[in-house]
Amino acid sequence: MPFDSERLHSALGRRHLLALGAASLAAHALPANAGDAWPTRPIRIVAGQAPGSSNDSTARAFADYASQKLGVPVVVENKPGGGGMIAAENVARSAPDGYTLLISLHSQPAQAPVLLKKPPIDTDRDLLPIAAMGVGPVVGVVNKDFPARTLEEVIAYSKKKPVNIGNYSIGSGWQLMLAQLAKDTGGQFNVVNYKGTGAMLMDLYAGTIDMGAGSLAGVGAGLDKGAIRPVVITVGERSGRLPGIPRWVDAGFKGPAYEDLAECNMLFAPAGTPPEIARRLADLMVSSVSESPRIKTVREALHEEGPILTGEPLRQFIDRTWPSYRRMTRELNLKVD
Template sequence: MPQLTRRLAMATAVAACFAAPLAQAQSYPSKPIRVVVPFAPGSATDQIGRAFMAKVSETLGQTVVVENKPGVNGMLGAADVAKAAPDGYTFLLGTNSTNAALKFLMKQLPYDQDTAFAPVAYVGSVPLMVAVNNDVPAKTLKELIDLAKAKPGQVSVAYASTSQQVSSAVLASMTGVQFNNIPYKSGPTAMTDLIGGQVMVFTADFGVTVPQHKGGKIRGLAVTSTKRAAAVPDLPTVNEALGLKDYELTAYFAVFAPAGTPAEAINKMNAAVNAAANSKDIQDKFAPNGFAIDPGTPAQLAERNKMETVKWEKAIREAKIEPQ
C-alpha cells in the first residue's frame, strides 16, 4: 500500500505539472490590464479609449485601467508601452500619430516604431473639422484661405496631435498660404483657446469639434474626409470648399501591445475590442460624431498600419514639415 500510495502521489504531481501551464493560459487575464492613452483626458483618443475599455473589461471579466500619458504628439505614452513587459497586461491605444506618422516628424524616437509594437485590434477612424473662432470674419474655408493670403503668418492655427498638425500643414501647402502654427499639449486646451479667441483656427477630431460646432461655440468650415460627414452634413469637404481633388486626412485609432506579447493575450484582447465595436451602445455613442468602426484581425491591422504609414509619410513630406 505505501508503494501504491507513492505511485499515486507521483502520478498526481506529474499531472499537476502538465496542467499548471494550461490552467495559467486559461486564466488570462488574471490581474488588471493597463491601457495607455497617449493623449490628454477629454481628447478624442481618451473618449474612445475609455468607452471601448469599459466594454473590454466586461468581456474579459477583469479590471482595465486607462492611463493618460500625453506629450510630444503621443510619443511619451507610446514609449512607455514600447518598453513595458510583453506579458499581455500593458496595451497602447495608438493612433496615426504614434504608429504611422511620428517617425517622420521626429529626428529620433526612443523606440523603433516599426518593430516595437504588435498589432492587436483596429478600433476605427474619424474625420477632422476645420473650425474657427466665431469672431473670425471668414464664413467659408475659401474666405479663410483668402484671409491667410492677405495676412501671411498672421492667421493663428492650433494643433495638439499629428493629425491636427499635418492636416493644417497640408492645407497650407496645397493652397500656398502661411499659417502661424501654435502647438498645444492637449486638444481640449486648444479648443478652450479657440472658443476664447486666443487662436483663430483649429482643425481637430470630430469628438472635440462637433459638440462645440453644434452648440454654436465655434464655426465649422469644412471636413477633412473625401465625402461629407453624416454628423455635420451641412459642412462641405475641403475638396468641395476649395475646388481641390486630393485633400483627405482622417485620424484612426487602434490597440497595440509591446512586441513579443503572447498570442493568446493578443487574440483575447482582439476579440474583446471587436465585441465592443459591435455593441449597439458604442455605435450609438460615437456614430453622431462621425466615428467609423471597423473590427478586424491583428493581421488586418498590421497591413492597414503599413498603408497608413506610407500615406502619412507622403502627406508630411509634401507639406514640407521638418522633423524636430
C-alpha cells in the same frame, strides 16, 4: 477608398510581418497556457491623448467593456505629449504580457520615425498593432468671431494675414494638410501644437487661436453651442451632422495630403505579446461595437460607422497610410525635437 494590393509588400508591410513573427516566437518561449491564464490581475491602458479627445473617450469606453468581459479591473492612464511617444515608449518598454496596452492616434507612431529627431522607440518593431477604430468625420472649425466663415474665405484671409491654427497632435494629418494647403495656396498658417483636442478647444473658444480641427466627439459640443463654426471636413465622408460642409475634394483640393490621411484610434501591445492574447484583445474590440453601450455612445458621438480593423485589413490599412504620412512629412520637411 480601395486598397492598393501592390503596396501590401512594401517595406513597412515586411517590417510588420517581422514584428508579428517575433511576437509569435516570443509566445513559443512562454508556457503553453500563457494566453489561457490571462488575465489574472489589473490591465492598464495608456492613452496617448488628453481627456476631451476621441482617443480618451475610446480608451475609457473600451476599458469599461474589457473589464466587464475579462473580470479584472482595466484602468486608463493619460500620457499625452512628445508626439505620442511618452505613452508609446511607456507601453513598448513594458512586459509583453497583455497587462499594459496603448490606445493612440495611429498617426503618431506612423509619424515618429521621420518627424522626431531621436524617437525613443522604433514604432514598427516595438509595438504590435491589434485593432483600430475610426474617429468618424474630422472637421476643421473656426472661432465664432473669426471673420472668415467658409473655407474659401479662410484661404483668402490667410493670404493677407496669418491664421493661427491649433493642432491636436504634432505630426497629425491635420498638420500635414495645413502645410500642403500653404504650398498650394500661398496662405499663411501659424500652427500651434497642443497635447490633445481638449486643450486646443479651450484656446479656440477663447479666441486665442482662430481655427482648429477635431472629431465630432471633441468639437460637437462647441458646434452645438455656436462657439465654433465648421468650414471643412478634413477626414471622412460628408455627414448629416455637418450639412453643406465640404470635404477637401469638394473644395477642389486633391492629392495624398487631402485624400490619404485617414485617422483612427489604434490599440497596441508591446511587441512579443503572445498571439493568443492579441487575438482575444482584437475580438474584444470587435464585439464591443455591438455589446458595449459606452462604445456605441462614443461611435454615435463621432458619427463613426466603419468596421473595426483587425488582422489582415488592419495590416493593409497600416501599409497604405503609414508610408503616406512618412513620405509627406519628408517632402514638407517637417521635423520636431
